[in-house]
Amino acid sequence: MLPIKKMLFLPRKLGYYHQKIFLAFDLSAVPPDMQIISMDLYLPHAGGKSSPHVKAIRKIEEQWHPKGIKQGILPRCSSLLKFQYKTEQNRISINLAGFRRKWRKKNNGLCLECNTFTTLPQKHLPYLILSTI
Secondary structure, three states: OOOOEEEEEOOOEEEEEOOEEEEEOOOOOOOOOOOEEEEEEEEEOOOOOOOOOEEEEEEEOOOOOHHHHHOOOOOOEOOOOOOEEEEOOOEEEEEOHHHOOHHHOOOOOEEEEEOOOOOOOHHHOOEEEEEEO
């Protein structure tokens, strides 16, 4: 049996616009001979009734820049994606296993649509955890 290794990634790009979070991860650090067996996105929050809940996820289909997002220049996004998530006490976890092959190459990231105006403090960045063999 091969040992499972976990890898943590912070977003290479992150932007907020009203009820949307735009983020992208660079997975180039994953060696090509390693197989990604799971991929989970974690969105930390403070808890309570005002915490964000993800209503929709869309794939970002073109290049974008966080400064542009701040100015309301939003990239083109796909139609709604099917996703599974769990709301935990201080975070939302979203299963992104469907992207494990696609994201090995260059990707533009995801747009998360939330139920409330969303910004996360610097110490509460979203993060991605990969399990590999």
